[in-house]
Amino acid sequence: MTKELLIHIKEVSSAGHDEWDIDPKEAVDFLNKKCSNGKWLFIDGEFISPEEICLDDLVEASDIVLTNELVGGQN
């Protein structure tokens, strides 16, 4: 019997935190959608831009975290 590989993702927000276990085939799309909606992605503590998300990194990662974005300015 083989164990199904799932990508574990944690999302931290003001409402608390959520966790998902996602099929690798869906994980890249899932993270891309999150990042296009203002989330920041960290893989093993490293900030990853949306265009840098790749399945190999997700499979090898031990810590995948989404946070709310934080930016601002004076204009």
Place this chain on the structure above:
Amino acid sequence: MINKDVNVLDIFTPCQIKIALTNKLLKELLHFGRQDLQNEVIALGSGKKYDNVWSMDKFTPITNVVKDAKYEKLVNTLRLHPATDYFPNPPEFLNFLKTTSHYDGDESKPDFVVIFHTHPHGRAIPSGTDIAHANTEGSGYDAVYIIFSPRFNEISFNYHDNTFNGFKTAKSEIIL
């Protein structure tokens, strides 16, 4: 006491949230905010949320990397202006979050209570960029946004509940 050091702006409808910090910590925050009179500086405050009274016990400076080439593409995507905006160093930001209950619900940790940044050239009023990002789903935090203008020597305490309700003016209590 606070008025001796800096003018406090009331901009929005008042809300019930009160942010409490010591006069010593406020002075340190103002001193930190005056360290760069060209670029925005950022710090994140931790403390405890007791119902509507939040105490800020400590602040952690975060590097503004809006001009860092490493983040240029994302800064452009977000339509930020390197001369006037801020983009906190993401790993420093994550490390701060990990020290708070915000990260994992661990109530033994301090809460994430304050986002401090400066407007070196402008008034201490939330900018269009501040408002737009705080009001955007997936962006911003349930926190008191403290804005300090070294040029105009004024400060504002603005609460945002991380919904679409916009900023409200938080009460400030300076503990002597």
